[in-house]
Every structure is written in structure tokens, then in C-alpha cells.
């Protein structure tokens with residue numbers, strides 16, 4: 001997938017706009033995992049919704065997001081998205097799987113329905129196909145007849161992943177897939193998502209504020225701040241040496257308990273009232289008058305006048 005200059009803004013009362021995503025540009029190759037990281041509210045989920053055509057009615061988009069076959073996800077109509085994209089070309093591993101699963105139906109019945117819809121397999125082969133789909137996400141066959149509320153967080157996550165994998169989509173979109181999981185499960189979920197990407201040549205876009213999960217999964221990291229991508233880097237260079245180049249990205253790493261455990265001072269700006277220059281300038285120790293007046297472009301992987 002190639003995303004170019006993707007912007008999303010929300011029309012608000014009195015002619016105001018919330019600039020949720022501005023000028024996002026990145027590419028994602030088969031077998032590659034890209035982690036889009038940033039604090040809550042920076043526009044990560046809006047970007048994911050844009051790629052799935054799931055934005056609310058007051059959203060306006062610009063730019064493009066082309067799949068390898070040329071389809072532009074931003075320009076596609078709802079019928080195309082519903083029939084050929086969601087689940088088939090782009091699959092979503094959701095945030096809070098328990099909420100995403102239908103509470104009143106067993107996992108088996110939800111898997112069978114999805115297998116039937118996406119692959120056309122009918123009974124009597126349907127039962128075995130659904131069990132195979134569960135197996136691909138390491139969901140135990142012994143728990144297939146349970147309802148979502150009878151599952152642990154980890155198993156609910158696997159059930160949601162199994163549903164996402166049914167359509168064999170070449171692009172997996174995982175929106176905060178580790179939220180609410182305990183540490184061991186975060187690592188296990190991260191490893192499983194990574195394995196699904198590597199083994200089958202899928203591309204994975206991982207949207208997360210969890211840097212440990214990003215480090216474990218990603219080949220490439222894109223850091224988002226106030227709706228913009230401010231740094232993209234190979235994961236090895238970002239988490240290892242030489243480390244991040246953008247002051248905000250360095251701050252995110254320094255905030256980790258296993259590193260300096262020093263939070264980034266201040267708070268992100270309102271997306272409806274962005275400052276004229278670099279949006280990070282009010283929180284940045286290195287900011288000078290240029291930073292406060294001119295917005296730095298993303299050049300050679302970093303959007304900072306001083307990097």
C-alpha cells in the first residue's frame with residue numbers, strides 16, 4: 001500500500017475544522033510491519049478509519065491510499081469497500097476484541113458465518129473450515145462453543161484475530177490490538193501478529209501507543225504528533241542506535257519505564273487550533289523562533305528544523 005499526502009479533517013459547527021490527520025505519506029510492502037505510534041488523540045485511529053472507509057459523515061479527506069492493485073481506498077465507493085475491500089483486501093484486528101465480537105453468539109457461529117461469507121464454503125465443509133481458521137490464530141477448538149464473555153482477554157484477542165485472518169487479506173490493520181492486555185499477553189499477541197505478517201507475506205499496519213509492542217513487531221516506525229507524521233525510521237535504528245531524531249520521538253522513548261522514565265512535559269495541542277509553526281514547539285526544549293513560525297516538512301524521514 002502506498003499512502004500519499006493523506007489528510008482528514010472534520011467539519012465542526014460555526015465553520016471550524018479539526019485537522020485530525022495532515023499530509024501522511026508512507027509505503028508498506030508485502031511482509032513488512034509498520035508501527036504508527038503516538039499519544040492518544042494524535043490521529044492514529046482516524047487514519048485507520050480512513051483506510052477502511054469508515055469515517056463519519058462530517059469528515060473530509062484528501063490524498064490517496066493505493067493498494068498494490070491500484071485501488072485507491074479513499075476514492076472507492078461504499079459498495080466496492082463493502083464487497084471487495086473490508087475483510088478481503090484489508091482486514092482489521094480491532095481494539096478491544098471483546099466489544100467487537102457479537103456477545104450473544106458463540107465463537108464457532110461467528111467464525112462459520114465469516115468463513116461462509118468471505119470464502120463461499122458451505123456445510124458440511126464449513127465446520128472444518130471454521131476450525132482451521134481458529135487454528136491459524138491459535139484459538140483452541142475446545143473453546144469454540146463459548147460465548148465472548150466466557151473467554152479470557154487473550155482468547156478474545158485470538159478469536160478477533162482469527163476472524164480478521166479468514167479472508168486472507170494481504171493487508172492487516174491492527175488498531176491498538178494490545179490495549180487492556182497484561183504484559184505477557186501483549187508480548188504473545190505481538191509475536192503472533194508478527195508471525196502472521198512474516199509467514200504469509202502480508203503487510204501489517206500496527207496502530208499503537210505501546211512502544212514495547214511496536215519494538216517487538218515492527219520493521220519500520222512512523223511517529224505521529226498532532227495529526228502529522230514527524231519521523232519515519234527503520235525499527236532497529238529507532239529503538240537501538242542511533243535512536244530517534246525528532247525531539248518528540250526521543251521524548252516518547254525517554255518516557256518508557258525501562259528507559260529514563262521522564263514524561264514529555266506539557267500536553268499536545270488541540271487539533272482544532274494548531275499553532276502556525278511546528279506543533280511540538282511549545283513542548284520542545286530546542287525550539288527557537290523559526291520553529292514557532294515555520295512548520296518543518298518531513299525531509300529524509302524527519303520533520304524538525306534542528307534534527
Ligand SMILES: Nc1ncnc2c1ncn2[C@@H]1O[C@H](COP(=O)(O)OP(=O)(O)OP(=O)(O)O)[C@@H](O)[C@H]1O
Pocket residue numbers: 010018020038039040041042043044045046047056058209271
Ligand atoms: N467525528 C469526529 N468529529 C470531530 N473530531 C473528531 C471526530 N473523530 C475524531 N475526532 C478527533 O480527531 C482526533 C484524532 O483522534 P484519533 O481517535 O484518531 O486519535 P488516536 O491517536 O487514535 O487516539 P486514541 O489512541 O485515543 O484512539 C482527536 O482530536 C479526536 O477528537
